[in-house]
Amino acid sequence: MSEADSTVSIAGPANCTRFMPPEELAMQSLTKQLFKSRLFRGIYLERCFVEQLGGYRDVIALQYTERDLEKQLLGSAVQLQMFYQRFVPNMWIGITRGSIGTYKHTPHPAQLETCVWTELSDLAFGEYWFSIKSIRFRAQEIQLKLKMIRAVEPEAMPTPRRSLSLRRPSSNSRISVITAGDSAAPASLVTEEQQMSSIGLEDFLQVLQQWRQSVVTTIYEFMAHDVNKRNIVGTIRFLGLLLFSIMSGAAVALRFMGIFAVRFLFEISRFTHTATPIIFKVLEFINKIIGAFFILITMMWKDLVVNRGGTGQQPKPLEANNRFKSLTYTPSEPHRRTPRNASSNYR
Template sequence: MDTSSIVPAASVRPMPPEELALQSLTKQLYKSRLFRGYYVERCFVEEVGGYRDVVVLQRSERDLEKMLQNSAAQLQMFYRRLVPNMWVGITSGSYGSYTHTVHPGQLETCIWTELSDLAFGEYWFSIKTLRFRDQEVQLKIKMVRAVEEVTLATPRRSTSLNRSSPIKAITAGGEPETIPESAEQIQLGMADFLAVLQQWGDGIKQTVYDFMANDVNKRNIVGTIRFLGLLIFSAVGGAAVALRFLGVFAVRFLFELSRFTHTATPIVFKLLEFLNKIVGAIFILLTMIWKDLVNRGQPVSKQPQIEPSSRFKRITYERSEPQHRSPRW
């Protein structure tokens, strides 16, 4: 940013902070802005006492025209109390010695600037900065390149002769008049279709070129890159936080699950044992019921009683005498 014109010198009037802020904001708004315009004339400006070059905006620069008109009105309103004779080099229509002529490809907004060694014609310009002088606000622009004139191809028509039958026309008297067989009939052919496609292609190319020249500038590219960078940074940060949350949640879940398993295992075993006993008792009961039902109609067999046998005799033990005891006793 060119700040040499806004820094007050010792011999220049002191500038308040709001004026410095306004100048800086206006410079940032128009810096490196591309536009298309016509360099039409060089006129004398009485307010500044010198000659200025007049650049008229091309008809496609309506957005830039609105911005320039708004900025010119704001600057004139601001400098009305500080510098009453401040002249802003942005006008509309005829001004002073310049007479604006209506042109189908031009707007009414004119930029008064200083160009060096440039022929009249249509060019692509780039706004470098704004110059804030003692009694003048001037846009410093630079010529980028000249605009080449696009010549549109005229459509060609294919003619064919129809000699098989004569063509009849109605005359003023009401009687049909026979046209000679050599009359030409105009018909559309492949060449006309190709010519229309070529015109469409040229129009699309011009539209894309105007879009790239007007909207694709340094400011928009920097803003897009900044937005994409912030978006990627936010996505990466969000993914990291989400992974951290999932990790903490998984660890806590496994810890609580292990505690629950350790505490509930004895209870589950006791429940299984209780259910096992209940099921076993039910099956035993069913077995006994089934056995009783099967043996209900059969006679009960009596077991033979054990009779005392005479083969077994009573055994009596006699107490031994003391003298016959073993030496151990």
């Protein structure tokens, strides 16, 4: 931070400068950020002379709904007064409460006692919406810089309640007028019960007639103001454009679906033609793996159970039997043999 930024000029008999410590700069920045762009309602009361400043300031009282802003303004004013007590004991803070100096505050139900002292240009007395643009830290004054947003229109006074006329059954059939606030609670309950009991078929017929009249009036106004040549042509044009848009959209959607279906079937057929041999080879490979696995299991079972003394019985070897004598056959001589067809000579 340069030395020029850390000094501020003081208006007085002798134009001198005062060194501004960093904590004062931080306090000013924090206060500006707290109240900048705040919107509130205020009442421009008068223009008063401030002897401490030697000039006039405009007095704006807060509207009675700005209690949160009032608390923040008063709290900040107390903190600023305590802070500047060391540097500028006679610092004027443009936030006051009640009467001060030449200003005499008059209590009003629409105003708060907290007032803001600032400088306005060409503004008439009255109630306005204000916005806090910034906070001016001068040599001997702290002032809120306000901007008028718009004037607040005076609220309309509530109209007095008219007297209510109720019919009471009596021998003379007189109409008694009951003003609001004259009858007690039990009397009002009795009159309401009598009024409810006096509702009959004629009242329902009157209500239906009013409905019929309102419907007829609405239809007549619609036919008179809205049904014309221009609106009819516009409606027909809109319906035609809507129908044409729907038909063209449906045609484009059908064309897109057809192209998509043809391309999808083409890609599916090409994929099937390409993937079929691969699938067959994969199935054959899996079949060989499974077959080899079962063959391996069979060979292991045969080796463990059959060849190594399993449950199967091996055939016993034949033993020689000497109980029977062996027969020896001698071959016959060739000249003693009778030819197989010798008997055919005697025929």
